[in-house]
Amino acid sequence: MSMQAEPLTRRGKKGTGAGPENKEVGQDRKQKTQGRAAALLIIPSMIVLGIVIVYPVIEAIVMSLQKDAGLDPVTGTFVAGGFAGFYNYIHWILQQCNTPNGQASCPAGTLGSQFWSATGTTFLLTVVSVALETVIGFWMAIIMSRTFRGRGALRAAVLVPWAIPTAVTAKLWFFIFAFDGIANTLFHTSILWTGSEVPARSAIIIADVWKTTPFMALLILAGLQMIPDQVYEAAKVDGATAWQRFRLITLPLVKPALMVAILFRTLDALRMYDLPAIMTGGANGTTTLSILVVNQIRVGFNSAAALSTITFLIIFIVAFIFVRFLGANAVESATNSGKAK
Amino acid sequence: MRHSRKFASLAAASVLAMTLAACSGGGSSGGSSSGGLSGDAGANLDGRGPITYVQGKDNSNVVRPLVDKWNAAHPTEKVTFKEQSDKADQQHDDLVQNFQAKNANYDVVDVDVVWTAEFAAKGWLQPLKDKMAFDTTGFLPATVATATYKNTLYAAPQTSDGGLLYYRKDLVPTPPKTWDEMMSMCSIAKAKGIDCYAGQFAQYEGLTVNAAEAINTAGGVIVDKDGKPAVNTPEAKAGLSNLVNAFKDGNIPKQAITYQEEQGRQSFESGKLLFLRNWPYVYNLAKTDGSSVVKDTFGIAPLPGKTGPGASSLGGHNIAMSVYSKHKATAMDFMKFMTSQETEKFYATQGSLAPVLSALYTDKDLVAKLPYLPVLLTSIQNAVPRPVSPFYPAVTQAVQVNAYAALKGDKSVDQALTDMQAALTAAGSQ
Numbered sequence: 001m002s003m004q005a006e007p008l009t010r011r012g013k014k015g016t017g018a019g020p021e022n023k024e025v026g027q028d029r030k031q032k033t034q035g036r037a038a039a040l041l042i043i044p045s046m047i048v049l050g051i052v053i054v055y056p057v058i059e060a061i062v063m064s065l066q067k068d069a070g071l072d073p074v075t076g077t078f079v080a081g082g083f084a085g086f087y088n089y090i091h092w093i094l095q096q097c098n099t100p101n102g103q104a105s106c107p108a109g110t111l112g113s114q115f116w117s118a119t120g121t122t123f124l125l126t127v128v129s130v131a132l133e134t135v136i137g138f139w140m141a142i143i144m145s146r147t148f149r150g151r152g153a154l155r156a157a158v159l160v161p162w163a164i165p166t167a168v169t170a171k172l173w174f175f176i177f178a179f180d181g182i183a184n185t186l187f188h189t190s191i192l193w194t195g196s197e198v199p200a201r202s203a204i205i206i207a208d209v210w211k212t213t214p215f216m217a218l219l220i221l222a223g224l225q226m227i228p229d230q231v232y233e234a235a236k237v238d239g240a241t242a243w244q245r246f247r248l249i250t251l252p253l254v255k256p257a258l259m260v261a262i263l264f265r266t267l268d269a270l271r272m273y274d275l276p277a278i279m280t281g282g283a284n285g286t287t288t289l290s291i292l293v294v295n296q297i298r299v300g301f302n303s304a305a306a307l308s309t310i311t312f313l314i315i316f317i318v319a320f321i322f323v324r325f326l327g328a329n330a331v332e333s334a335t336n337s338g339k340a341k
Numbered sequence: 342m343r344h345s346r347k348f349a350s351l352a353a354a355s356v357l358a359m360t361l362a363a364c365s366g367g368g369s370s371g372g373s374s375s376g377g378l379s380g381d382a383g384a385n386l387d388g389r390g391p392i393t394y395v396q397g398k399d400n401s402n403v404v405r406p407l408v409d410k411w412n413a414a415h416p417t418e419k420v421t422f423k424e425q426s427d428k429a430d431q432q433h434d435d436l437v438q439n440f441q442a443k444n445a446n447y448d449v450v451d452v453d454v455v456w457t458a459e460f461a462a463k464g465w466l467q468p469l470k471d472k473m474a475f476d477t478t479g480f481l482p483a484t485v486a487t488a489t490y491k492n493t494l495y496a497a498p499q500t501s502d503g504g505l506l507y508y509r510k511d512l513v514p515t516p517p518k519t520w521d522e523m524m525s526m527c528s529i530a531k532a533k534g535i536d537c538y539a540g541q542f543a544q545y546e547g548l549t550v551n552a553a554e555a556i557n558t559a560g561g562v563i564v565d566k567d568g569k570p571a572v573n574t575p576e577a578k579a580g581l582s583n584l585v586n587a588f589k590d591g592n593i594p595k596q597a598i599t600y601q602e603e604q605g606r607q608s609f610e611s612g613k614l615l616f617l618r619n620w621p622y623v624y625n626l627a628k629t630d631g632s633s634v635v636k637d638t639f640g641i642a643p644l645p646g647k648t649g650p651g652a653s654s655l656g657g658h659n660i661a662m663s664v665y666s667k668h669k670a671t672a673m674d675f676m677k678f679m680t681s682q683e684t685e686k687f688y689a690t691q692g693s694l695a696p697v698l699s700a701l702y703t704d705k706d707l708v709a710k711l712p713y714l715p716v717l718l719t720s721i722q723n724a725v726p727r728p729v730s731p732f733y734p735a736v737t738q739a740v741q742v743n744a745y746a747a748l749k750g751d752k753s754v755d756q757a758l759t760d761m762q763a764a765l766t767a768a769g770s771q
Contacts, residue, residue, distance in 0.1 A: 071462060071731060071769070076491040076568075078463050078731070097767045107763030108746070109739040178604060179596040194543070195598045196749070283544035283745065298433070298734040299768075 057312075060305045064088050068300030081302065088306030111296050114287055115307075119314070122288045125201065125276075126269040129208040134262060136209065137216030144217065145224045162214040170278035173207040177279070200284040204275050211275075212268070216261055223257025224250070256327075263322045270315050289314070378471060381443075381464070381664040386472055388668040391419045392448035392675060395436070398427035401692035411678055418671040420449075429453060440465040440663065448666040449675055451658050452496060454487035454726065455733045460661070461495040462731035467662040469494040473673060483724040484697045488659045490729060491568075495661060497680050498697040500688060502656030503720035504554060505713065506642045507609055507617040507627070509635060516642035520558070520583055523616060523645045527592045530615040536594040538587060539605045540618035544745040547601055549727065549737045550654040551618065552744040554644065556580035557652035557725040563740065563765070564728040570765035573758045582754050585747050598748060610635060618644060620656065621695060624713045643719040653724040657695065689714075695721070735768035 065088070067081025090096060092115045097106035106112035144155055161169070176182045177193035184190055193199045227250065235245050273290035280286045282295075289311045296304040378386070396404055399422075408422045425432045433456055439447045440463065452460060460466050469475040475497050477485045484498035508516045512533065517523035527537035540554075541547030553563055561577030564570050587593040597605070602619060606626065609617040610633040617623070624641065627633050644651035660679055662672045678684060685696040689707055695717055701707055702718035730736045739761055747757035 069463075076462055076731070099763070099767055107767055108760040109742040109764030110735070110767050111738065112767070113764075179599055180604070180607070190596070192596055192599055195596070281543070281545045295734070295738065298430075299732060 060309055060312075063302050064306035064309050066302045068302045084302070088303045089310065091303065092307055092310060111292060111299065114292055117285065118287045118289050118292045121201075121285055122270060122272065122290075125204060125208070125272060125286075125288065126266060129205045129212075130262060130265050130269055132205070132209045133213045133216045133265060134258070137213045137261070138220055138258075140213065140217035141220035141224055144221050158214045158217060160214075161211050162218075164211070166211065166274040167278060169207060169211050170275045173203065173210075173275075174279045177203045194280050194284065197285040200280050200286050204279055204286055207275050207279065208269070208272070212265060216265055219261035219264070220254065220258055223254040223261075226257070227253045259322070259327060263319065266322065267315060267319055270318060271311075378468065378473070382467055384664075385667050385669050387670050388666070389418055389671045390668040391421065392666065392668050392671050393421045393423050393446050394449045394451075394675065394679075395423045395425065395439075395447050396451035397425045397429070397432045399424055400427065403688055403692040403694070406691075407679065407684060407687065411675065415671075415674075418668070418674075420675055423447075436460070440665075443665045445663075445665045445667050447663050448668060448672045449660060449662055449679075451499065452661050454484075454655060454657050454659060455737075457488055457496050457659050457661070458490045458729045459731045459733055461490040461493075465664060466495040467664050467666070467669065467672075469497070469662075473662075473669065475673075475676070479698050479700060481697055481699050481721050483655055483721055483726060484657065487655055487657070487726040487729065488661075490731075496659035497661070497676050498657065499660040499680055500657045500694040501697045501721055502620055502695050503717055503724050504550070504618050504644050504653040505621060505624075505716060505720060506644050507619060507623060508640055508642060509612075509615055509638055510640040511638040512615060516640060517616075517645045518650075519648060520645045520651070524587065524590075524592055526615070527590075533615075535612065536597075536608065536614045537592045538616040538618075539593060539597040539600055539608065539614055541601055541605065542584075542593070542597050542745075542748055543599050543601050544741050545601060546737060546741075548744055549740045550656075552581065552584070552740055553654050553725070553727055554618075554652060555584050557654075558644070558646050559583065560647065562725075564730060564736075568728075568730060568769070570762050570769065572765065573762040577758055578754055581744065581747060581758065584744075585750075585754055588748055589750070598745075609639070621711075621713050621717055622693065624711075625693065641713050641716050643716055643723065646723070650719055650723045653720045655721065655724045655726045657697070730769070732768045736765060739764035739768055 065084060065086070067084035067087065069078040069081050071077070072079050091112055095106045095112055095115055096103045097110055097112045140158060144151065144158065164172075174194075178184075179190070179192060181193075183193065191199055193203045231249055231253075232245060235249055240248070271290050272288050273294065276282055276286040276288055277291055277294075282288075282291045289307075293304055293307050293311060296307055394404070394408065399405060404422055404424075408420050412419045425435050433453070436447070436450060436452070436456075440460065452466075457466070461468075467473055470493055475494060477494065477497070480498055481501065484501045485494070488494055488496040488498055506516060510516075512529055513526055517526055523538065530537040540551040542551060556563060556572065556577045557580070559576050559580030561572065561574050561580050563572050563577075584593070588595070588598070600608075602623075605614070605617050605619060606623050608614045609619075609623070610627050610630055612634045627639055628636055644653055646652065660676050662669060662676060666672050680697070682698055682701065685698050685701055686704070686707065688694040689696050689701065690710055693711065695714075696702065696707075699718065699722075702714045708714050727733075728736050743752070743757040743761040743764065746752040747754050752760070
């Protein structure tokens with residue numbers, strides 16, 4: 001890239017070096033060459049983005065319009081399914097399956113019957129865990145932003161759960177919530193944590209909150225530190241109570257950072273896979289959309305492509321709502337913070 | 342200079358080798374009569390040369406010594422061992438990706454018994470018939486059934502595994518022969534204040550194994566001989582009801598709904614369980630674990646059945662040849678080598694992997710080392726493979742989800758079996 005850029009810069013210099021009578025022409029040429037240079041410099045990253053983002057998305061959509069390979073009843077071998085139109089999408093959204101008697105609603109125990117319950121589970125887990133993480137994370141951030149001895153040690157300690165790989169976290173909580181595990185021993189209970197719906201979901205939420213609250217706290221802490229101390233001092237002089245200072249100063253000023261933190265966590269939680277997959281295997285109402293996609297991949301790629309496209313759209317809509325209506329804008333708040341510095 | 346000359350000669354040699362390989366490959370595919378085998382399955386039947394063997398992580402270091410032994414004896418047909426991850430799902434997905442890419446370097450592969458039908462139906466495994474016939478004399482019939490799809494053998498059984506009943510011989514002098522007998526012994530457990538029976542009942546593959554055993558033992562089937570779902574029968578109902586009723590009576594403790602293999606083993610080893618259905622791996626652990634309080638007081642027996650031994654599900658792995666292999670004659674020799682009596686014995690002593698050859702179960706040296714072998718033989722002789730279906734992941738989902746709902750009492754047994762039948766049918770007509 002640097003080899004390409006060099007001759008262009010030299011040419012640019014020549015342009016500026018032209019006589020005053022040629023100034024306008026030179027500037028024009030300069031703009032043109034600069035534009036061309038910019039385009040040349042952007043092209044490589046565009047190509048990379050095209051390969052890693054655009055191509056897979058298009059490929060997934062193309063695949064999702066194909067039927068999965070079916071079994072030839074005579075030879076017992078698979079034959080390609082051919083074009084399916086929107087069959088795969090209808091299959092998931094209306095939960096319709098192929099049966100010997102034609103289309104019918106998918107029987108219990110098929111993946112097709114689990115789409116809406118998986119969607120509901122995904123949203124429930126997301127809303128509850130992100131809400132808890134926001135509240136606890138805010139509290140942790142406020143503590144961490146104070147000046148006291150050992151603040152560095154506390155900040156490092158808080159980050160530990162986040163630094164542990166999710167799969168390891170999940171396995172740890174799997175053992176904690178086993179029937180003979182720490183949770184039941186500690187509280188002298190005999191709850192079957194992974195044996196029914198409410199405890200199983202609670203267990204996953206507890207594990208998720210434990211793991212990702214530090215991330216939330218860190219993002220909020222960054223926002224808190226942007227608020228100048230003078231504002232608080234002025235409010236104190238004016239006789240504002242602690243609650244008033246929090247409600248009227250901290251909250252509005254930290255809002256951009258907070259919204260970005262919530263946006264990130266929500267998008268992250270919507271694709272939750274490892275925790276439920278390892279802790280419950282998706283049993284007892286803990287099958288999320290990602291688990292459903294992975295289970296479907298083992299049975300048929302094309303139908304799985306349709307399901308991932310649906311999941312992609314759901315997450316896209318959620319992100320859109322956040323940015324458009326709730327004012328979470330990762331790019332804008334980053335530029336603002338740059339200006340503030 | 343020296344280096345570059347060396348490099349040049351190396352390059353020349355490798356080019357020569359490649360040309361030779363191409364020649365031999367082309368020659369065999371063009372010349373030989375395929376004898377009933379067509380397409381990729383009919384190509385390269387006489388091909389000889391280096392091959393690759395693909396298997397999951399070799400935890401007990403049994404494959405490498407075997408490959409070394411083979412390579413010492415076959416310098417021109419060397420085997421490279423490609424080790425996959427130790428996670429079954431990842432091994433499966435790795436094989437799928439390489440088969441889809443028609444990778445000629447995955448010559449001989451190790452497949453879980455439940456994947457064999459899927460890979461065969463996708464046309465990825467070399468049918469072992471006609472010119473490529475594989476002699477299965479001396480193999481346990483149930484293990485051969487796991488490698489057979491639509492009456493054609495697609496793989497050779499390599500290792501096996503069957504369920505055993507672990508029991509406390511200090512409390513129950515003679516192990517129960519039938520399920521009803523075992524249930525009647527639960528009063529002994531109650532008097533001692535311990536749990537009576539447990540298997541694997543969490544919603545995962547282990548539940549498919551346990552539900553299939555219950556259904557098969559009672560004379561039912563999940564899919565019939567032609568691969569058609571046939572689970573909605575009085576026999577299957579009786580089988581599943583046995584488990585459901587045991588849960589209701591408390592003969593199976595309520596926490597067993599969260600049990601996988603390990604939780605049941607821990608409960609049994611800490612003396613809190615009278616009967617446990619588990620795999621042979623528990624035997625050595627229960628004998629040697631520091632935390633095991635049942636070291637000298639447990640025994641093993643075949644699974645209890647209706648009148649005699651119960652029908653175990655089968656674990657284990659098969660060895661198969663890719664249709665895309667360029668050196669199928671070598672691959673065939675290697676498969677025979679890997680399933681020979683000598684290799685099987687090495688597997689059993691070195692890796693505690695159950696053999697597939699019936700003769701080895703009565704071998705004196707082996708039985709001295711692995712005392713559970715005679716009981717395991719009874720188990721495998723009465724075993725019924727899990728459904729041999731190209732849609733196995735969907736099949737096991739259908740069984741797990743509905744059996745789990747029945748065990749928890751969310752669904753009646755009738756409803757669970759009706760739904761299971763419908764879900765199995767839908768799985769097969771995608």
